[in-house]
Amino acid sequence: MLKGIPSILSPELLKVLMEMGHGDEIILADGNFPAASHTNRLLRCDGHGVPELLEAVLSLFPLDTYSEQPVALMAVVPGDQVETPIWGVYEELIQKHTKPEIEYVERFAFYERAKRAYAIVATSEKALYANVILKKGVISS
Template sequence: MLKGIPSIISPDLMKALMAMGHGDEIVLADGHFPAASLANQLIRCDGHGIPDLLEAILEFFPLDTYVDHPVALMAVVPGDSIQPTIWEEYEGIVEKHSGKSIPFEYIDRFAFYERTKKSFVVVAASEKAQYANIILKKGIVL
């Protein structure tokens, strides 16, 4: 263990965050997501929810300021009646760490899967909320 590193961030997750470069993406996948079949690199965070992971990661992870949408969510499938309340929680966490409101991108389910295949790492959480998947694009430390 190290001082100041939340215990929710495993050594493998910290290593991945450190190895990522500007423009690389990390996917935080909910418990419903086909993470193992889509990931080039998979890190399991069983027993943890995505809001807690997002909070811990954004302590260290700079979001890309050179793109319009450094945060992307899987859009609700047309015809699905779910209104994901977890998105509001994400907005609050991102705003807390970035110091401003950042507009999120909403991506079709299958386009989200394709983008996941190109991501640097997928973190598989045990989040039960539907449509809780989120992509973060890494920026630079100023």
Template sequence: MLKHIPPIISPELMKIMMEMGHGDELVLADGNFPAASSARRLLRADGHGVPELLDAILAFYPLDTYVAHPVTLMAVVPGDSVGQPAIWDEYRSIVSKHGDDRGFEYAERFDFYERAKEAYAIVATSERALYANIILKKGVIPSQ
């Protein structure tokens, strides 16, 4: 154990975040996402939801400031009766709390899958909300 690192951040997840470079992407996948068949590197966060993990990650993970939208959500499939997922408002609040108000990019379902296959890592969660998948593009920490 280390001080100030939330227990939801596993040693493996902390290692992955530290290995990642500028522009690399991290996927937080809901429980329905085909994480194992898509991942280059698969991390398990069983028993956890995406919002609590997102909040813990953003305490350490700089979002890319060189792109318009460093956060991408899977767009609702046209014709799906789900409507706008309520979890997106929760994500907006969490991302804003950590200092980013640029809004989100929305990727069509199969485009999201293809992008996830190229991501540095996928974190598989037990999130039950539909359309709860999120991609985070890593930024840089400016020199002081």
């Protein structure tokens, strides 16, 4: 245990967050996301949802201020009658740290972007369309 490190962040996830450089992306994936087939760097966070993981990651992880949209969500497929109240939860958590514009990425474009991400964190999140991409920024001081 260490002081000031949220206990939800495993040693493996902390290592990955430290390894990432400016502009690298990490995906916090819901339980339905095909995480294992989209990455060679899969981290498991079973038993946890995306919001509590997002809050913990953002406490240590700077978002990219050089990007207009350092946060991306998987857009709802047209015609899919899904409510996405979890997006409001994400916006509140993100706004505590910075005020970026959020990008909404078409489902298959999101999958392609996921293949290029530095890592994917698979969670047990049950909400639909609860996947989020975070682009790492720099720590200036």
